Amino acid sequence: MYHSFGEVARTINPVVAGWMQYYGRFYPSALYRLLARxxxxxxxxxxxxxxxxxxxxxxxxxxxxxTHGYPRLFRHWRWVTTAF
Structure with a gap:
């Protein structure tokens, strides 16, 4: 179990960065929905x-x-800051 946002961010940021790099180039419209999710x-x-x-x-x-206080905590917040 994660105890802080920092731990969650350290865990998912490398994976999300890879998705953003790949899908951001080839299929960005699907990526926005994923990041909002x-x-x-x-x-x-x-x-x-x-x-x-x-x-x-x-x-x-x-x-x-x-998000307002730590805008770079999660890598995907650079593109999407809304939730479903």
């Missing part, structure tokens, strides 16, 4: 990890604040 998974992780963000709206707000 990663943000949806991050919202779900926030909801499960922090019970005070049990509501989806509160978790999305928290993700938006983290």
């Amino acid at each position: 990663i943000n949806a998974y991050l919202v779900r992780w926030i909801r499960n990890r922090y019970r005070r963000y049990d509501a989806t709206r509160a978790a999305r707000r928290e993700l938006a604040e983290i």
